[in-house]
Amino acid sequence: MLSKDACRAIVLLAVALAVSPAAAGQGRDYISIVGSSTVYPFATTVAEQFGKTTRFKTPKIESTGSGGGMKLFCAGLGIETPDITNASRRIKKSEYATCRKNGVREITEVKIGYDGIVLANSKEAPRMNLSKRDIFLALAARVPAPDGGEKLVANPYRTWKEVDPALPDTRIEVLGPPPTSGTRDAFVELAMQGGCSTFAWIKTLKKTDKARFKGICHTIREDGAYIEAGENDNLIVQKLEANPRALGIFGFSFLDQNGDRIQGSLVDGEAPTFENIASGSYPVSRPLFFYIKDAHVGVIPGMREYVAEFTSDRAWGEDGYLADKGLIPMSAGERQRYAADAAALKPLILDDAGN
Amino acid sequence: MKKHGAMPGKEKVTAMDVVQKGLARRYRRERWFRRMGLAAVLASIGFLGLLFVSIIGNGWSAFTQAEVLLDIDFAAAQFDVDNLARANYGALVKKSLQKLFPGVKDRRQKRKLYRLVSSGAAFILQKMVMQDTSLIGTSRRIWLPADDEVDMLLKGYISRSVPESQRRLTDRQIGWIDRLIADGRLKKRFNTTFFTAGDSREPELAGIRGAVAGSLLTMLVTLLLSFPVGVATAVYLEEFAPRNRWTDLIEVNINNLAAVPSIVFGLLGLAFFLGVLGLPRSSPLVGGLVLTLMTLPTIIIASRASLKSVPPSIREAALGIGASKMQVIVHHVLPLAMPGMMTGTIIGMAQALGETAPLLMIGMVAFIVDVPTGLTDPATVLPVQIYLWADAPERAFVERTAAAIMVLLAFLICMNGLAVYLRRKFERRW
Numbered sequence: 174m175l176s177k178d179a180c181r182a183i184v185l186l187a188v189a190l191a192v193s194p195a196a197a198g199q200g201r202d203y204i205s206i207v208g209s210s211t212v213y214p215f216a217t218t219v220a221e222q223f224g225k226t227t228r229f230k231t232p233k234i235e236s237t238g239s240g241g242g243m244k245l246f247c248a249g250l251g252i253e254t255p256d257i258t259n260a261s262r263r264i265k266k267s268e269y270a271t272c273r274k275n276g277v278r279e280i281t282e283v284k285i286g287y288d289g290i291v292l293a294n295s296k297e298a299p300r301m302n303l304s305k306r307d308i309f310l311a312l313a314a315r316v317p318a319p320d321g322g323e324k325l326v327a328n329p330y331r332t333w334k335e336v337d338p339a340l341p342d343t344r345i346e347v348l349g350p351p352p353t354s355g356t357r358d359a360f361v362e363l364a365m366q367g368g369c370s371t372f373a374w375i376k377t378l379k380k381t382d383k384a385r386f387k388g389i390c391h392t393i394r395e396d397g398a399y400i401e402a403g404e405n406d407n408l409i410v411q412k413l414e415a416n417p418r419a420l421g422i423f424g425f426s427f428l429d430q431n432g433d434r435i436q437g438s439l440v441d442g443e444a445p446t447f448e449n450i451a452s453g454s455y456p457v458s459r460p461l462f463f464y465i466k467d468a469h470v471g472v473i474p475g476m477r478e479y480v481a482e483f484t485s486d487r488a489w490g491e492d493g494y495l496a497d498k499g500l501i502p503m504s505a506g507e508r509q510r511y512a513a514d515a516a517a518l519k520p521l522i523l524d525d526a527g528n
Numbered sequence: 529m530k531k532h533g534a535m536p537g538k539e540k541v542t543a544m545d546v547v548q549k550g551l552a553r554r555y556r557r558e559r560w561f562r563r564m565g566l567a568a569v570l571a572s573i574g575f576l577g578l579l580f581v582s583i584i585g586n587g588w589s590a591f592t593q594a595e596v597l598l599d600i601d602f603a604a605a606q607f608d609v610d611n612l613a614r615a616n617y618g619a620l621v622k623k624s625l626q627k628l629f630p631g632v633k634d635r636r637q638k639r640k641l642y643r644l645v646s647s648g649a650a651f652i653l654q655k656m657v658m659q660d661t662s663l664i665g666t667s668r669r670i671w672l673p674a675d676d677e678v679d680m681l682l683k684g685y686i687s688r689s690v691p692e693s694q695r696r697l698t699d700r701q702i703g704w705i706d707r708l709i710a711d712g713r714l715k716k717r718f719n720t721t722f723f724t725a726g727d728s729r730e731p732e733l734a735g736i737r738g739a740v741a742g743s744l745l746t747m748l749v750t751l752l753l754s755f756p757v758g759v760a761t762a763v764y765l766e767e768f769a770p771r772n773r774w775t776d777l778i779e780v781n782i783n784n785l786a787a788v789p790s791i792v793f794g795l796l797g798l799a800f801f802l803g804v805l806g807l808p809r810s811s812p813l814v815g816g817l818v819l820t821l822m823t824l825p826t827i828i829i830a831s832r833a834s835l836k837s838v839p840p841s842i843r844e845a846a847l848g849i850g851a852s853k854m855q856v857i858v859h860h861v862l863p864l865a866m867p868g869m870m871t872g873t874i875i876g877m878a879q880a881l882g883e884t885a886p887l888l889m890i891g892m893v894a895f896i897v898d899v900p901t902g903l904t905d906p907a908t909v910l911p912v913q914i915y916l917w918a919d920a921p922e923r924a925f926v927e928r929t930a931a932a933i934m935v936l937l938a939f940l941i942c943m944n945g946l947a948v949y950l951r952r953k954f955e956r957r958w
Contacts, residue, residue, distance in 0.1 A: 203898075203906065205809070214921065217895040218729040224897055225651050231897035233810060233906040236916070253806060296694075405919055407926070426921045433690045492639070494647070498729070499921065 201252040204232035204479055208242030208259030210404065211288055211355055211424060212461050215500050216259050216483075222494065223482045229475030232257075239355045246464065247272035256469040256476060260462045261288065261355040264521070279467035279520040283480070284511050285489055287501040289425035289450035289458040290360050291437040292347075295417040299341060301333070301438035305456065308440070309368025310336045311345050312399055314392040323374045328394045348402040348409045349393075349422035359459040360422055364440070366390040367456060410435060425450060425458075426499025450501045451491075458501065467518050477516075484512035583937070587930025593719035593732060594674040594682045596645055596708060598624040600653060604665040612658055617650035621672065628713075629704060640701055644708075646673040648733040671717060676731040676924035678705055682716055685923060722931065726897045727913065731924030734917070736932050738899045742812055742892075742907030743881060743939075745900060749816020750823060750880050755873050757820075758827030759862075762869070765828075766835040767857055786825035793822045794886030802890060810891040810906040818886045823876035830872020834865040867954035874947040878940050884911045910936045 206216060213236045224231025237245065239260040246258035247268055264272075264282070272280060292308070294301060310316050311333065315325040333340035350357040369390035370376045378386040393399050402409045406423040410431050413421045420438065425445060428437050437445035441456050449455040463483070470476045482488060489495050491502050502508065600620050607615050622642050626632070632641050649672040656670075657663055677696050680686045682705075692699050708714035725735030769775045797818035801807045807814045838861050846856040887893060893912050900907035908916075910932065917929040 201808075205906075210919070213895070214729065220895065221729050221897055234895040235810070235891050235893060236895070236919075253802070253809060406921065407918065424921075430696070430921045430923055432694045432696065433687060 202474055203230040204257065204473055204475055205255045206232050206234040206257045206259065206463075207237045207245045207255040208235075208257075208463070209239040209261040209355055209461070210236045211239075211261040212259035212285070212463065214426065214498055215285065215461070215495050216463065218494060218498050219479070219483045219488055222488070223475070223479050226482075227475065227478055229478060232475075232479060234259075238353065243268045244271075246466065247275055247277055249275040250277060250466070250468050252473070254466075256466050256473050257479075258464050260464065261459065262358065263460075263462060264464060269521070277466055277468070279518075281465040281467055281515060281518045282521045283463050283465065283484065283515045284503065284507070285461050285463060285483065285500065286495065286503050287450055287458045288359075288461055288499075289445050289455055289501060290356060290363070290422060291425055291428045291445040291457070292364075292420050292422055292440065293413065293428055293435045293437045293445075294420045295413050296434060296436055297417040298343075300436050301340065301420065302442070303340075303438050304337075304441050305364055305368035306371045307333075307337050307340065307368070308364045309366075309371075309390070312347060312393055313365060313369065313389070314394045315389065317372050317375070325389065328396070328398075331398075343418045345398045346400065346416070346419040347398065347422065348400050348412055348419055350404060350406075351401045354404055356422070356424060360457065361391045361393065363457045363459065365393070424499070425501065429499045447496075447501065461500070464521075465515070465518065467520060470518060480515050484508070484515050583930050583933050587927055587932075587934050589683050590722060590927040590931035591719050592683075592716040593721065594679040595671040595715060595717045596674045596678075597669055597671050597713040597715075598645070598649075599627065599667060600624055600670050601667045602657065602663050602665060607657070607664050612654075612661070615654075615657070617653040617657075620653055621645055621649045628708075637700065640698060641704060644675055644678055644701065644704060646675050646730060646732045648673060648728070648730055673721065673732045674714065676922055678714070679716075679732060680924055681705060682709075682714070683927075685927075722928070726899050727895060727908070727916070728897065729895075729920075731920075731922050731928060734925070734928060736910065736913060736935060738896055739908055739910045739913035739932070740935070741899050741901075742815075742896075743909040745812035745903055745907060746815040746819060746909055747877060747881060749813055749903065750819045751873070751877060753816065753820040754823045754827055754876065758824050758873070759831050759869055761824075761828050762831030762835055763857060763862070766832050767853070767861070782825050782828050786829060789885070790822055790883055791885040791889070793818050794889030796821065797886060798889040808904045808906075810894055810896070810908075811904045812900060812907045813903040814890050815887055815892050815907070815909065816903075818890060819880040819883060822883065822886060823873075823880050826876035826879065827869070827873050830875070831865070831869040834868025834872070835861060837868065838864045864956060867950050871947045871951050874943050874950070878943040878947075881909075881939060881943070882911050882936065884909075884915055887912055910939070 204220075206220070208216075213234065217234050220232040220234055223229065235242075235255075239262055242255070242258040242260065243264065246255050248254050264280075269280075272278075292301070292303065310328075311330060313328060316328050316330070318324050318326045319329065330336050330345060332342055332344055334342040336345070349360065370379070375386065375389055378389070400419075402412060402421070406427045409421040409423050410427055413419055413435055421435075425447075428435060428445060429447070443449050443455045445455050445457075450458045465476070465480060485493075486508070487493050489500065489502055489508065493502065496502055503511070598621065601623065602620070606620075622638075625641055625645065626638075629641060632638055652672060653670075674682075677686065681688075681697060681702065686695055686697065688702060697705075705714060721733060722735045724737055725733060726738030728734040765775060765778065797814060801814045801817055802809055807817075842860050842864065843856050846860050847853075851859065884893070887909060891906075892908050893915065894906065894908055895916070896906050896908050898905070914929055914932045914936065917925045917932060
């Protein structure tokens with residue numbers, strides 16, 4: 174039972190708590206980073222290293238997704254907004270415009286390396302050898318009619334063998350990320366669109382009717398052959414183990430960690446290995462970026478040093494600790510160029526930001 | 529079964545006969561009813577058991593961690609007294625590994641050898657020297673954490689039988705590991721790091737202390753705000769407020785709020801606490817405020833119910849001997865209702881402890897290495913830590929995720945146990 178004094182103390186404390194924030198929130202002595210969940214494992218590794226080897230505090234990194242990160246990043250200047258955002262795709266023109274409108278005039282783009290997107294299945298099943306065309310035909314909602322005409326039909330393919338006689342006679346069953354995921358965006362853009370561009374008449378649409386082209390190439394079937402398995406890639410790996418007939422779509426680092434249980438399918442004859450992704454011969458890989466809010470450099474302590482750590486060879490180099498975590502490094506020339514641009518805080522120009 | 533009536537030879541059906549006839553059926557039905565209830569309880573226990581078995585089965589191994597015993601030579605020449613942080617602590621580890629395996633000469637192989645020891649080992653040595661400079665110039669045998677791959681191999685999560693190209697440890701590395709094990713230099717030891725460290729990207733260095741501290745700070749704010757406000761609201765509504773349309777409206781709203789999905793409170797927190805008031809993002813303060821909003825309805829409803837259960841005779845007796853309304857409430861009604869209020873509060877807090885959705889909106893789903901010490905430090909909470917680890921590619925995080933769930937469950941069991949205890953101990957029946 175509470176005594177009167179105790180009651181009074183609690184009320185006082187509660188009031189103090191409610192009032193205290195007015196004093197808090199002035200200045201921030203750590204870097205605030207938001208953005209892509211794909212870049213998160215790499216950025217956190219750098220942040221931890223940075224926190225341990227320098228006198229600065231360890232940056233705080235939120236995993237908000239590329240789009241969510243851009244929204245926060247471009248909300249304006251000031252300590253309550255993030256200093257850096259990670260992205261698994263380039264900044265969009267619209268996002269760049271929002272940034273400028275809100276006073277975030279100078280941002281520096283740093284490309285950090287590549288991420289391969291793999292299609293993998295359980296070791297118990299034979300390894301698949303797919304072409305991008307196979308992937309498109311197996312997963313698109315509507316595909317060109319099998320008789321070769323220039324019209325679309327609802328995807329009739331049930332088994333891989335129907336797609337391509339060389340493939341095994343198993344049901345098409347693909348576990349992949351939901352539409353909110355950056356991995357899904359990249360997969361659709363690289364694998365599906367690549368496959369659908371192999372049809373000449375669809376390819377010409379790209380110039381004449383871009384919306385229709387995107388509608389054909391980017392729409393994934395919803396009749397149960399493609400199963401949205403959530404954002405958690407570990408879950409997909411587990412499900413693949415339990416179901417050897419299924420294929421899963423996820424980032425290279427998960428294949429890298431689970432090489433004893435699952436195998437990556439060949440795409441256009443190329444295996445998803447570290448070397449093949451780095452050399453660019455594996456076709457389904459995308460660049461990863463982070464963006465620096467230049468106005469915060471010098472205001473928030475440690476930003477220059479964090480960028481230097483990230484762009485050092487011991488981090489993003491071929492033998493760096495990020496390669497250990499599954500990041501595919503850029504070529505030495507590209508690394509040098511981006512490191513120099515980052516150190517000089519070269520601002521991104523609007524026309525640069527295509528797509 | 530016959531009952532003998534007054535008139536012999538003629539049978540008369542009495543009410544008792546009807547009862548007797550139906551008795552067997554009624555007993556049977558009751559047995560079935562009881563069995564169904566029991567079956568329901570057993571089914572729930574079964575599911576709970578399944579959950580516990582799977583979590584504990586996955587997680588218990590995280591409480592041990594592979595460690596390597598290395599002879600570290602803190603040779604005086606390497607240290608500059610003025611700048612101890614500058615010394616190359618990584619080299620100390622490498623040197624001692626070289627001494628153990630003098631045959632490894634090739635640069636690539638050397639790198640593979642060094643990789644057996646956690647990258648955090650250098651920082652551990654650095655901390656040791658910074659704390660105790662008398663180490664310099666001596667040679668010590670120190671247990672240092674092994675890499676998470678080694679840990680996984682020792683725990684049997686990496687199979688030795690698969691071809692070399694398919695595992696992350698080469699045959700040569702496994703050979704070194706086997707030698708270390710044979711020499712008694714590589715062992716699974718109790719994983720203290722798990723309880724003393726903050727988050728890390730290296731599974732062998734990751735711990736839950738930061739998340740636990742964040743949870744405690746957040747809960748502190750929630751408790752200090754929601755308990756007094758909730759109790760005061762309940763007392764006013766129950767003891768003072770007139771019954772009219774306004775109080776009805778308030779009551780409906782409170783009941784409604786109790787059922788609102790928690791993410792909505794997160795959105796409110798984002799718009800109001802971060803947007804309008806400009807409170808710091810990712811801080812336990814804002815997290816606590818948001819969770820306060822979430823737990824308040826629970827506390828108010830429980831408190832009102834427990835105020836209602838105090839018999840009117842107590843109030844009347846106190847009023848009868850001349851106590852004022854406030855004296856009645858503070859001296860008599862509140863103490864009697866307190867156990868129920870505390871039970872409701874603890875259950876509300878337990879609910880808040882397991883919440884992640886509203887915290888997503890206010891930036892508490894984040895990688896935070898430093899253990900928070902104040903209400904405005906960036907922090908994360910235990911369920912968020914579990915969520916983040918569940919998403920990590922490294923296999924060693926799987927068991928750590930399960931272990932963190934075990935810790936969270938332990939907290940929840942303690943809180944709910946406390947609620948039951950308080951109810952048992954102080955509850956009064958009239």
